[in-house]
Amino acid sequence: MKMNAVAIVPLLFVSLVPLCLRGQAVEKDSTRYIEEVRVQGKGKRKMETPLKMTISVDEFLASSQHISFIKRGAYAWEPLLNNMGSERSNLTIDGMHIFGACTDKMDPITSYVESNNLATIEINLGQAGSMHGATVAGGIDLKRRNTAFAAAKTWSGAYQTGMEANNKQFFNLGNVAYADQRFVAEGSFSVRKAGNYSDGNGATVRHSQYNKFNSSVGLAYKTSEQSSLRLDAIFDRAKDVGFPALPMDLWLSRAIITSATYKQLFEAGLVKAWESKVYYNAIEHYMDDTTRPENLVHMDMPGWSTTYGLLSKLTLQRERYASDIQINAFENVSIAEMRMYPQDRSRQTMFAYSWPWVTTRYGGLSMNNSWAFSEISQIHFGGSLGLHENYSKYIEFNRIFHPGASQNKTRVLPSLHTRYELQVKDFLLEAGLGYGHRAPSVSEGYGYYIYNSFDRYDYIGNPDLRNEVSYEGNARISYRKEKFNVDAQANYFHIRHYIIGRILGLGSPMNYQSVGVKGYTSLRYARLFNVSVKGDYTISKHLHWNGILTYARAQDDNGGNLPFIRPLSYQTALHYGHGPFGLQTAVNGDFLHRNYSPEFGEDQTPAYTIWNISADYSFALMKWKGNLQVGAENIFDAYYSTYADWGNIPRMGRNVFASLRISF
Amino acid sequence: MMTSAILCMAISSCTKDKTDYKAEIDTAVTEHLQFKEAARFVKDGYTIRINTLNGTFYKGYNEVRVTLEQGSSAVQPEEVYCLPIFTDAQAQQTTGPHGYKLQQQVDSGYFSSYIVFTEESQVGGEWQLYMRFSIGGTTYRLNEPVQVVQQANKNLNMTRFTGSDGELYVIALISPQKPRIAENQLVAGIYRFNRAIGTPAPAEFPDPEQFSYEVVQGYTLKLDPRMPEPSMGNHSSPNNEDLNQRDDGRYYGVVNYTMTGNWTLNFILLNQLGEAVKGTVVPNDFTPGVNGVKSELYLDILF
Known part of the structure; x- marks a missing residue:
């Protein structure tokens, strides 16, 4: 994989080891690429943070300076990239598009994978993330674990177990892989079960429990010296998941994510590799409120999302020029229903679609190029052109609010981006520009009375919304010396036709907790600015420090604040390692949320600081390798909630955790 | 093995069935699209047929279509009139909104009008149709009771x-x-x-x-x-x-x-x-x- 990706999350971890990924000559870079196609993912990066080795996908993403989260409870956080919601970013698994089946975004696709079936998460900011489809904020690609063929028969695997005291979470994760010259088989499973957590005041946060099972299998067969076929499947099931910030909970969700990939490598010539994948995934997600007897109205909200797709990618390389060209195509059908029950259950129930069978089809061609035209400078450029079509089977729902709305809507989604890199001694300087369109999401286009418990409005989509058009500029400067590294990045987005919910003068709420109806409308424009500074320092052989500072500011066309924009925030960690022992402590927090948006139900969230600590011990057990870790998060039991916690639901108080990992 | 097991799970139907939208509306509402015979009267060798939706007189609005036959062949009267009268237990007579003179629908071969029955037929309350039609200058009159039932829709x-x-x-x-x-x-x-x-x-x-x-x-x-x-x-x-x-x-x-x-x-x-x-x-x-x-x-x- 070429490292023209703007950010790869594990850098945070890997950067402790001097690993100069940037500024390498492209030639070297692509050699690495070819190697990596063959030995993919083998012990390269770890889905863990320095503080905690057995983490959830959400916790792992949280360690990136580009990601923040909207949280409705302890489970399935919605990742925000560059402070933009999931409809503005491309969330993919190995390039595959998957769409959550919950109208309330209670199932971002990160909730359907598990840390032990992922190798890493690749984040590309802005239009550089358009490789897998149109985007504004960028792309988050979850890379699945992918064991390489081996010269000799090899078994490998790991087992992790542990508990977290605060919410009585117990988890067991296992994975095993077999590889020989022609064949690879691997599988993983994980079981997590957690009860309600307690906040910093020791009060139980009701409806914050969850129960997740995940498993995956992968089979690869080497069809020739230069080609292989791989089949993958992930099955995920979550049950009895509480959402304290919502009036309802998840009874059950299931996801099946499957793909078949054929890969052909070429020794000579311009084309180095050709990889094609067909995929299918299906999600069912059933929310209801049977656990909330206090609710006035009993309600069911089942949702289904099915996606078929294919992608085909050519990797080209000649001398100092390298290119990826990819075709993406998918079709998704999203269906969501709501059924309300009158107090007198013998009476007729009330039914409507909140997603009236909405089909989305996309086909596009994407390209990323890099050309190192001198020893110290290179240019990256690329773009994509996509055709995007929506079809609403029951368009009459949408026409209630938008009479005459089109049943079929076809959009052209172009994207262009370029970035220039200059290496001057220990400094790396980068500057880039981007331009791209995105289509409204299913909810923004076709959503029908989707209750948002944050601002307590029912949301209505508009099928004829214009494309959101993003103009972006970014810059980066990083300095790297042997022991010291500092990296500052900034980006600015000017987004025309920014889609957001505005109070409608029409209609009245459907959900009894709602206060009104909002319709998705386009602002003339909105502006977002993100800046982050990241540093690490090797103080001594045993002592490392790292830290991140981020700030963002976003305004609409009237100078009003946009919601869910992270205030000034920081994370910093100190790691001490000596032989088999490790000790780390980390502090993170947000400053006062000054620029909040009352219009979207936000209030001013006070500053908070959380202190975490952990210790680990590595040992050998015959042929096996063991790690034992104990630690505590929020050791001072701070009572806090973040700017993006729905309903100001307090976060977890002190949480002592312990885990054991055995690997071979 | 595991793959096929997982695939089986996936391909097998969802845990909860999606709502059949058409059936969902059908549960509360039965739509009647067919005009059927609701009443047939015989007068001096003429058979008068009154067709309504679902062959029933309902409380509320009813479109009525009237045809005449002599033996087995259709006849075209010059005029058809229909007056619905409700007689209650106190022998008070009232009517409901109706088109007294039926309109001839030349293409369809029937006379049509509407009757809004304002009550259901009940013990001590009865609807009668007073009809008058003319054929070849001769006017025929008849009056017949009809049953009006509750409109479930x-x-x-x-x-x-x-x-x-x-x-x-x-x-x-x-x-x-x-x-x-x-x-x-x-x-x-x-x-x-x-x-x-x-x-x-x-x-x-x-x-x-x-x-x-x-x-x-x-x-x-x-x-x-x-x-x-x-x-x-x-x-x-x-x-x-x-x-x-x-x-x-x-x-x-x-x-x-x-x-x-x-x-x-x-x-x-x-x-x-x-x-x-x-x-x-x-x-x-x-x-x-x-x-x-x-x-x-x-x-x-x-x-």
Whole structure:
């Protein structure tokens, strides 16, 4: 994989080891690429943070300076990239598009994978993330674990177990892989079960429990010296998941994510590799409120999302020029229903679609190029052109609010981006520009009375919304010396036709907790600015420090604040390692949320600081390798909630955790 | 093995079935599209057939189609009249809105009109159809009882009330029989009773002048649809249009139903001068937990 990706999350971890990924000559870079196609993912990066080795996908993403989260409870956080919601970013698994089946975004696709079936998460900011489809904020690609063929028969695997005291979470994760010259088989499973957590005041946060099972299998067969076929499947099931910030909970969700990939490598010539994948995934997600007897109205909200797709990618390389060209195509059908029950259950129930069978089809061609035209400078450029079509089977729902709305809507989604890199001694300087369109999401286009418990409005989509058009500029400067590294990045987005919910003068709420109806409308424009500074320092052989500072500011066309924009925030960690022992402590927090948006139900969230600590011990057990870790998060039991916690639901108080990992 | 097991799980149907949208609306509403024979009378060798939707006379609005036969061959009368009379337990006679003279539909070969039955047939309350038709200059009269049953489809509900002007009105829903969660064209008939002059003299064939309604002309029926159940807080919908009269005499408007269930069509009837004849404004408040306020003039529907 070429490292023209703007950010790869594990850098945070890997950067402790001097690993100069940037500024390498492209030639070297692509050699690495070819190697990596063959030995993919083998012990390269770890889905863990320095503080905690057995983490959830959400916790792992949280360690990136580009990601923040909207949280409705302890489970399935919605990742925000560059402070933009999931409809503005491309969330993919190995390039595959998957769409959550919950109208309330209670199932971002990160909730359907598990840390032990992922190798890493690749984040590309802005239009550089358009490789897998149109985007504004960028792309988050979850890379699945992918064991390489081996010269000799090899078994490998790991087992992790542990508990977290605060919410009585117990988890067991296992994975095993077999590889020989022609064949690879691997599988993983994980079981997590957690009860309600307690906040910093020791009060139980009701409806914050969850129960997740995940498993995956992968089979690869080497069809020739230069080609292989791989089949993958992930099955995920979550049950009895509480959402304290919502009036309802998840009874059950299931996801099946499957793909078949054929890969052909070429020794000579311009084309180095050709990889094609067909995929299918299906999600069912059933929310209801049977656990909330206090609710006035009993309600069911089942949702289904099915996606078929294919992608085909050519990797080209000649001398100092390298290119990826990819075709993406998918079709998704999203269906969501709501059924309300009158107090007198013998009476007729009330039914409507909140997603009236909405089909989305996309086909596009994407390209990323890099050309190192001198020893110290290179240019990256690329773009994509996509055709995007929506079809609403029951368009009459949408026409209630938008009479005459089109049943079929076809959009052209172009994207262009370029970035220039200059290496001057220990400094790396980068500057880039981007331009791209995105289509409204299913909810923004076709959503029908989707209750948002944050601002307590029912949301209505508009099928004829214009494309959101993003103009972006970014810059980066990083300095790297042997022991010291500092990296500052900034980006600015000017987004025309920014889609957001505005109070409608029409209609009245459907959900009894709602206060009104909002319709998705386009602002003339909105502006977002993100800046982050990241540093690490090797103080001594045993002592490392790292830290991140981020700030963002976003305004609409009237100078009003946009919601869910992270205030000034920081994370910093100190790691001490000596032989088999490790000790780390980390502090993170947000400053006062000054620029909040009352219009979207936000209030001013006070500053908070959380202190975490952990210790680990590595040992050998015959042929096996063991790690034992104990630690505590929020050791001072701070009572806090973040700017993006729905309903100001307090976060977890002190949480002592312990885990054991055995690997071979 | 594991893969195939997982695939089996995936391909097998979902845990919960998706709602069959068509069947969902069918559960509350049966739509009748077929005209069938509701009554057959014989008079002097002529057979008179009256066809209605589903072959039944319902309380509320009924379209009636009449054909005549002599033996097995159809005959075309010159004129057909029909007067429905309800006789209650006190032998009081009343009628409902109706088109006394049936319109000849040349292409279809039948005579058509409408009858709004304002009561169901019951013990001590009976409907009679007084019919008159002419063939070749000869006029035939007959009167026959008919059975009027409850209209199970609330979308064809009706109401009868006295307006602020002291007149007796009937509002009967004509369409849609089966609404959708959508914009629906709402069609209603609005009728005013023509007061009988003096007391009708008993006669073998009642005087139609004494038993008539007229279609009110140029009124406006203001519409405010709500979901009155406590769970719905008197929820309303956007983009509705008040009912106004068209050339065919009926009143047309637009009602948007945002979900299935119980709805109330709250009305205010305005005369040509824009004065309220009946009906009150429903507050816009969203009131979950209590029964929704209704206008004093309303019809309940369910789909």
